[in-house]
Amino acid sequence: MTPPLILCIEDEPSLRDDIAAELGExxxxxxxxxxxxxxxxxxxxxxxxxxxxxxxxxxMDGHALLAHLRTARTDLNHIPFVFLTALSSREQMIEGRKAGADDYLTKPIDYDLLRALISARLDQVARLRSADEIGAGSAALDQLTVGVVLLDAEGCVRHANRAARELAKRTGISLGSRMTAEGEDGRKLAALTARIASGSGTGAALWLEAGVRRVMVLGRPLASGPARDGAAAMLTLSDPEHQEALDADTLRQLFDLTPTEASVARFVAEGLRRDQVAARMGVSSTTVAFHLRNIFDKTGTRRQADLVALILSMPMA
Incomplete structure (x- = not known):
């Protein structure tokens, strides 16, 4: 494992060498x-x-250097910046805090305190980075049209993405601290949840008869064990009677479509005929046909039915 890298800026050679030696040890x-x-x-x-x-x-003194870095090197803003100073007056500390310093250490250096301060600051950065990564992962799950529910080792819900929450509302499934349902559905769901959360099963599927709707639930343990956010298993929920098409912006990015082509593709996927797409967009049917030919070329499809199947089969929202 690569050791953390510390940059020490100190104009007194003997102190600079002492700090480097202490931190090296x-x-x-x-x-x-x-x-x-x-x-x-x-x-x-x-x-x-x-x-x-x-x-x-x-x-350039320390305050000026910090001010320069905060404006010219914003990529370094998350890196802790600690002042070393022989001046520990209240005014000095306020000035440094305003400039964006994260901490102070007064001279002469207490090396035990220096090591503790560095360790605490690096741990803080690691926790913030971990939280950012988890937040980014949750945001990515919210882009899926398939419902995803993450469970911890006790079967409690750690995260439910947007599609799962919306599907639960439509079908009467409860997504509180645990995912539950009424009657026999509830018993089957509890058994599936317990099996995959404990890691004793490799995965299983069941149908929930949610009123007049059927919901397919697939469950599997996470093979690598509990993740950083505590997730140990995953449930995916889908409604075969309700397939959602990709939004126009996502279609544009995935297939390098123009904004107009993306809108045409989205309307076609929603089931509109060419004349209806033309009326919706205020263009001629000939123009819609022209855009469709371009869309077929970019998506590798040949017919409108193939294009619709492609768009509806993709799980991104």
Whole structure:
């Protein structure tokens, strides 16, 4: 595992060397710079996990360097920036906080405190990054037209995407702390949930007779074990009588369609005839036919029925 990289900017050579030695013994990799100019050169070559910076330096001081980085190197904004200073006055700290500093350490350096501070700041960044990744994963699930419910090892719902929540509302399925249904459906669903959440089964499927609608539920444990967000198993829900077409913007991006072509493809997938598409868009049927030929070429289909089947078979919303 690659050790965290610390950039230490300090104009006093002996202190700079001492910091590098102490952090090296603690398991960190350290790159050093004697002033802001040298630090900017280091940052062009490598990306540290944390920056230690003296405030009083010749040329550009620590406050000016931080202000420059916050505007010119926004890609580094999530990297903790810690000031090293012999001045611990209230005014100095307020000024540094306003500039965007994450923390302070006063001189002479307490190396136990320095190691604890660095460890705490790096842990904080790791937690925030983990939360961002989980949030991004949840957002991606919300783009699926197939319902997805993630369960923890106890069978409790960790996340239900947009399609699952909407399908649950239409069919009377409950998506609270647990996914439940009435009567015999509820008993079958509870058994399936318990089996896959515990990891004792490889996967199973069942039909829920939700009133006049039938819902297909597929369940499987996550092979790699509980994920970072606690998910241990996944249920997918689909309604074979209700297939949703991709939106025009997604069609445009997937098949490199023009905005007009994407709108034509979407209307065709919704079941509109060519004359109805023309009326909806305020163009002639000949124009719609022209756009359809382009759409067929870009999607690799030959007929309108093939195009509709392609769009409805794709699970992205």
């Amino acid at each position: 603690a398991g960190y990799e350290v790159i050093a710079a004697s002033d802001a100019s040298e630090a900017l050169d280091r940052l062009d070559r490598r990306r540290p996990d944390l920056i230690l910076c003296d405030i009083v330096m010749p040329g």
